[in-house]
Amino acid sequence: MKLLRFLLAGAAACATFASVTAHAEDLSFGIISTDSSAVLKQRWQPLIDDLNKQTGLSVKAFFATDYAGIIEGMRFNKVQIGYFGNASAMEAVDRANGEVFAKVKYANGDAGYHSVLITNVASRFKTLDDVFRNTKDVNLGFGDPNSTSGSLVPGYYLFAKRNVPVNTSAFKMVLPASHEANLLAVVNNKIDVATNNTIELATLQKQHPDKYAQVRVLWTSPIIPSDPLVWRKDLPDATKEKLRNFFYHYGESDPHEKAVMAAITGFAGFAPSSNEQLRAVREIALFQQKQKIANDTQLSDDDRKTQLAALDAKLAALSGTAPKQ
CATH class of the missing domain: 3.40.190.10 (Periplasmic binding protein-like II)
Incomplete structure (x- = not known):
């Protein structure tokens, strides 16, 4: 037993x-x-x-x-x-x-791909200057908050460098959506401009060349890993x-x-x-945080200085220029 x-x-x-x-x-x-x-x-x-x-x-x-x-x-x-x-x-x-x-x-x-800003070929936007001339009259299709090509890269290289916040204080409307939804909205002329990427455009060109012909690229980012x-x-x-x-x-x-x-x-x-391949994205994210803090009117000068110094230290560590301990 x-x-x-x-x-x-x-x-x-x-x-x-x-x-x-x-x-x-x-x-x-x-x-x-x-x-x-x-x-x-x-x-x-x-x-x-x-x-x-x-x-x-x-x-x-x-x-x-x-x-x-x-x-x-x-x-x-x-x-x-x-x-x-x-x-x-x-x-x-x-x-x-x-x-x-x-x-x-x-x-x-290719070693990577690119973020793009697109519009319909029949839209009134022919150049980037047309978009930024009066953003309050522009409906923007933006990417998921965690999207590299839909949000982070254009948020920094396209909008932050022009001191234009991506919100309804700067634009008539901001509509976050997937790459597919933003692309279809542009193809069907339902939105003024939208962020996207060259991968999605290449797929559209291959599968639906007629719809691809409806897209105009207004801006292309530096390469994304x-x-x-x-x-x-x-x-x-x-x-x-x-x-x-x-x-x-x-x-x-x-x-x-x-x-x-x-x-x-x-x-x-x-x-x-x-x-290690995330280094460039981390630098962009830190630069964006710096801009947000620099423009935050609710912070005291001392708090702003402290927070910016902390971000500068992180950027220095990423670039390898931090002082030796």
């Missing part, structure tokens, strides 16, 4: 261990909401199917209505790996125990190794894999990366 109880206890322990192991192999892959969930699922599900088949992991796609949903999902361990933009990756690294481990490669060989993949730092090492082996080699030569990557907005595969 004792032997039976021992065997049953051992079997239960093995079952428990197997359950824990299986759970460690069950992952949620978060994908930022650049488009509708249906479009994103169509693009990404073939890759996730191949990921499961080649690694033995059980990975399911997770879509949220905004970028914050993916970041919070990773923060509370509901998402263990994800496709992010650089700005949302920065948030995932800082707030959700994330770590950049890969970045996408583009079929055309290609989008990163982020995992939770506390994933088991064995799981990380499986993910590395899959992503670092996926799409290199296999025709099916190449086709899958091409369908995800012109990607060609993935390359190793790290948190």
Whole structure:
């Protein structure tokens, strides 16, 4: 009887261990909401199917209505790996125990992409001067607050450098939306101007050249590093190794894999990366914070000076010019 109880206890322990192991192999892959969930699922599900088949992991796609949903999902361990933009990756690294481990490669060989400001070809806006001549008469389509190309980059390079805040005190209306929604609004002449990126424009040109012909680009940003993949730092090492082996080699030569990557907005595969690729985005974010503090009339001179000094120290640390301790 004792032997039976021992065997049953051992079997239960093995079952428990197997359950824990299986759970460690069950992952949620978060994908930022650049488009509708249906479009994103169509693009990404073939890759996730191949990921499961080649690694033995059980990975399911997770879509949220905004970028914050993916970041919070990773923060509370509901998402263990994800496709992010650089700005949302920065948030995932800082707030959700994330770590950049890969970045996408583009079929055309580009090292990154660009943010753009677009309008309809039939609109009254022919140049940037037309937009900034009287922004109070402009309806602006802006990106998700955590979008690199939809918000952070144009917020700094396009608007902050002209001392134009992105709010209804400066514009007639500001309408935050996904890249897809903003692009369609411009194509259908439902909004004056909108932020977007060259990846979405290239996809539109390929799939709907007639609609692409309705878009005029008014401004193009400096290059943005290609989008990163982020995992939770506390994933088991064995799981990380499986993910590395899959992503670092996926799409290199296999025709099916190449086709899958091409369908995800012109990607060609993935390359190793790290948190270091977020340096430029961090600098932009800090510059924006400096401008916000400098223009905050509610702060005392001493508080403003203290906060600006703290941000200057962070910028110096990023650029490697901080004094040695």
